[in-house]
Amino acid sequence: MSASDKIYIFDTTLRDGEQSAGIGFTKEDKLQIAHTLRKLNVDIIEAGFPASSKGDLDAVSAIAREIKGPVICGLARANDNDIDAVWEAVKLAESPRIHVFLSSSDIHMAQQLKKNKEDVLAMARYSVSRAAKYCSDVEFSPMDATRSDHEFVYQLVQAAIEEGATTINIPDTVGYAIPEEFGNFIGSLKNKVKDIHKARISVHCQNDLGMATANSIAGIMAGARQIEGTINGIGERAGNASLEEVIMAISTRKDLMKVHTEINTEEIFPSSKLVERLSGMLVQSNKAIVGKNAFRHSSGIHQDGVLKMRETYEIIDPKNIGLNDDQSIVLTKVSGRHGLKARLDDLGISINEDDFDQIFSAFKEVADRKDEVDDRDLEVILSELGNLDFEEQWSLESVQVSTGDNQKPTASVELKDSEGNLYNDAANGDGPIDSICKAINRIVKVENQLTEYRVKSVTEGIDAQGEVSVRVVANKQSFAGNAAHTDILVASARAYMNALNKLIIYNMRRSHEEG
Numbered sequence: 123m124s125a126s127d128k129i130y131i132f133d134t135t136l137r138d139g140e141q142s143a144g145i146g147f148t149k150e151d152k153l154q155i156a157h158t159l160r161k162l163n164v165d166i167i168e169a170g171f172p173a174s175s176k177g178d179l180d181a182v183s184a185i186a187r188e189i190k191g192p193v194i195c196g197l198a199r200a201n202d203n204d205i206d207a208v209w210e211a212v213k214l215a216e217s218p219r220i221h222v223f224l225s226s227s228d229i230h231m232a233q234q235l236k237k238n239k240e241d242v243l244a245m246a247r248y249s250v251s252r253a254a255k256y257c258s259d260v261e262f263s264p265m266d267a268t269r270s271d272h273e274f275v276y277q278l279v280q281a282a283i284e285e286g287a288t289t290i291n292i293p294d295t296v297g298y299a300i301p302e303e304f305g306n307f308i309g310s311l312k313n314k315v316k317d318i319h320k321a322r323i324s325v326h327c328q329n330d331l332g333m334a335t336a337n338s339i340a341g342i343m344a345g346a347r348q349i350e351g352t353i354n355g356i357g358e359r360a361g362n363a364s365l366e367e368v369i370m371a372i373s374t375r376k377d378l379m380k381v382h383t384e385i386n387t388e389e390i391f392p393s394s395k396l397v398e399r400l401s402g403m404l405v406q407s408n409k410a411i412v413g414k415n416a417f418r419h420s421s422g423i424h425q426d427g428v429l430k431m432r433e434t435y436e437i438i439d440p441k442n443i444g445l446n447d448d449q450s451i452v453l454t455k456v457s458g459r460h461g462l463k464a465r466l467d468d469l470g471i472s473i474n475e476d477d478f479d480q481i482f483s484a485f486k487e488v489a490d491r492k493d494e495v496d497d498r499d500l501e502v503i504l505s506e507l508g509n510l511d512f513e514e515q516w517s518l519e520s521v522q523v524s525t526g527d528n529q530k531p532t533a534s535v536e537l538k539d540s541e542g543n544l545y546n547d548a549a550n551g552d553g554p555i556d557s558i559c560k561a562i563n564r565i566v567k568v569e570n571q572l573t574e575y576r577v578k579s580v581t582e583g584i585d586a587q588g589e590v591s592v593r594v595v596a597n598k599q600s601f602a603g604n605a606a607h608t609d610i611l612v613a614s615a616r617a618y619m620n621a622l623n624k625l626i627i628y629n630m631r632r633s634h635e636e637g
Contacts, residue, residue, distance in 0.1 A: 130166065134168040135155060145356070145600070153185060156185045157189065167185065173198065179211050186215035196221065219257065221261040224249065224278075251285040254285060261324070268307065290323055291324035325338055325348070335364060335368055351363035355367070457495075516622065517537065521533065535547060566626075591603070601622075
């Protein structure tokens, strides 16, 4: 294939994905996801919206300094402050990009900008020109393009290219387009924009009508060579195009599209799990590519076909997305370090010796309570340990709950601080979870509000592990916590502690910055 056949993957999980209601990534979350995106080998990481807050500017700056390989991009409105903030954030990146957007539809210009077409055209020229003075890689997006006067979009695009834009992104901002219509629009740029050959055409499709992946593919077929989207399709309202869907559609139907990506597809499933955990947004079971049921078969006819030849009912080999179904090693409480290490190797998980000791201890704790530890149990163990150098300020030593239909729920907890001191307290509550949180709060003394509490079974059977996800809010900042245990009350206490530790560390760092 020639270079022109490559599709550039632009990941906006850390910017548009974070705009999902209920998501608030910490700086550490963003760095962890950015490292995973690097392993996935995406071409561009839109790391955030630097002008939106000092915290986001700092997070984008950290990613720009630390992540090598992908282009690091920041989003800016068409004004000086936004553009300057993006450059401040990305200027140390190996390959920086400034992404400028400006509304182009009549409804947006009248209701949001209070500007006419001549004003908007002048704003586009000025803002792209300003961005181009900072760096040679500038992207321009006429926001709400699919509901705009196409002739006006052509004018904006031509003006942006003349002022230095090297990527032209056509966003279906509210998910309004239908694939055939969208493809025709993208194809028309080649005939209507004199200098379009000087820029790469990109598409950014929202999923309000469930068309985001289909519209992205229609864009490719019409000549777009950059696709914008997010891991698991998270984002505003109904979300964005799911990058894993677009990537695997390209891979599976390269016979038709005759294009390719340079994505390391075996990192797709690990990337999905990480974003699911840190965002707190669960992937639906029937989600294409990364859903729990994407490669499971219930029908006897399907089972018979797959057992004879996988391709009868599977168009994708699950191993190609990093989902290894090999269960040749059965892990139990009598398994040793070599058995666990071999299974982790089979799953493509590389662990250093110090971290492995912690994982092995956690594995033994689970194995003592279960007949068999499967891959999903291992995912939970790794998820709980997560960033193994996490600066934990408080740890849960023990929790006991007394409850019943004729007594007031009471919880007693023992916590250990970062210096090794032990603290005990107890509290009554409206239920066992409420009493646990109140008992912990009596010791930790950090104001917060528990806004979300979710529990799900990770594995089957009466000894199944339950995974608890919580979200706490303090000073309008949101923090997610996750934990798993065969005792759901223990998992709840650990998840709450996990969220509180993130909140405490955030407060410490903010206090240090302000001091």
